Amino acid sequence: EAQVTQNPRYLITVTGKKLTVTCSQNMNHEYMSWYRQDPGLGLRQIYYSMNVEVTDKGDVPEGYKVSRKEKRNFPLILESPSPNQTSLYFCASSLWGPGMAEAFFGQGTRLTVV
Amino acid sequence: DAKTTQPPSMDCAEGRAANLPCNHSTISGNEYVYWYRQIHSQGPQYIIHGLKNNETNEMASLIITEDRKSSTLILPHATLRDTAVYYCIVRVNNAGNMLTFGGGTRLMVKP
Numbered sequence: 001e002a003q004v005t006q007n008p009r010y011l012i013t014v015t016g017k018k019l020t021v022t023c024s025q026n027m028n029h030e031y032m033s034w035y036r037q038d039p040g041l042g043l044r045q046i047y048y049s050m051n052v053e054v055t056d057k058g059d060v061p062e063g064y065k066v067s068r069k070e071k072r073n074f075p076l077i078l079e080s081p082s083p084n085q086t087s088l089y090f091c092a093s094s095l096w097g098p099g100m101a102e103a104f105f106g107q108g109t110r111l112t113v114v
Numbered sequence: 115d116a117k118t119t120q121p122p123s124m125d126c127a128e129g130r131a132a133n134l135p136c137n138h139s140t141i142s143g144n145e146y147v148y149w150y151r152q153i154h155s156q157g158p159q160y161i162i163h164g165l166k167n168n169e170t171n172e173m174a175s176l177i178i179t180e181d182r183k184s185s186t187l188i189l190p191h192a193t194l195r196d197t198a199v200y201y202c203i204v205r206v207n208n209a210g211n212m213l214t215f216g217g218g219t220r221l222m223v224k225p
Contacts, residue, residue, distance in 0.1 A: 105157030
């Protein structure tokens with residue numbers, strides 16, 4: 001079954017404690033991205049990757065890091081989480097290039113930073 | 115990417131067709147119209163997309179006006195499980211894969 005898998009689904013952490021949210025897709029997609037969703041602000045893109053070792057900033061990259069060492073994985077790293085990073089996070093993947101159609105989204109990670 | 119305008123909310127009776135409008139008056143010739151939906155707090159789900167011809171798949175139909183300045187997503191027989199926020203997105207297919215989500219339309223299907 002084609003899917004994007006995020007872990008963990010729920011996480012409560014303390015300010016400053018480094019954490020990683022994993023994302024994996026099984027569709028051999030070139031393109032992967034991370035979004036955060038906040039009430040009243042909608043879905044905003046954090047980082048994206050067009051292929052292995054190629055990453056770029058989205059609209060709200062501050063406080064986040066990503067890496068793309070393998071095609072299937074695209075972890076989101078918060079080196080020093082702060083309460084304003086409390087949010088619902090989604091990973092997405094799709095084919096890259098002209099004719100790209102649908103993007104597949106993970107089920108989300110609800111992060112609370114206290 | 116062109117900006118879209120959608121009503122913030124709509125109601126629909128179960129079993130009836132749900133017609134969700136989207137205005138994209140500044141759309142350019144190479145921009146596609148995409149529709150996604152988000153059920154509660156799940157990940158957004160792709161529904162359908164089109165350029166200028168009407169499109170239909172197992173989930174919905176997409177009607178694009180001849181001048182391409184607006185479109186309508188049609189769910190032919192809405193069920194309670196179609197209650198969700200529906201996003202209309204306009205973008206160029208070969209300019210990067212970022213999807214810019216606006217406020218969407220919150221569709222409430224009622225028994």
